[in-house]
Amino acid sequence: MFFIDQSLCTQCGECSSNCPFESISEHEDGSFVIDAKICTDCGECQLNCPFDAIIEKEENKESA
Ligand code: SF4
Numbered sequence: 001m002f003f004i005d006q007s008l009c010t011q012c013g014e015c016s017s018n019c020p021f022e023s024i025s026e027h028e029d030g031s032f033v034i035d036a037k038i039c040t041d042c043g044e045c046q047l048n049c050p051f052d053a054i055i056e057k058e059e060n061k062e063s064a
């Protein structure tokens, strides 16, 4: 699964406009968040983030 490291994210919006599945949305506070229910783990957002703020993490069944 992919998630956005908010400490690295500059909220530029590149990931959101490049996600083929529109699974990245901007929240009211300006932060961008990946909706894991829609995300297909295609990896496009990670390739398109200019700030390397999108991290791939192995699925972990023990913690949410
Ligand atoms: S991995 Fe693909 S589907 Fe998931 S948020 Fe990134 S671009 Fe969208």
Ligand code: SF4
Pocket: 004, 008, 009, 010, 011, 012, 013, 014, 015, 016, 032, 048, 049, 050, 051, 052, 053, 054
């Ligand atoms: S492309 Fe990267 S820096 Fe830009 S909003 Fe997305 S995660 Fe944040």
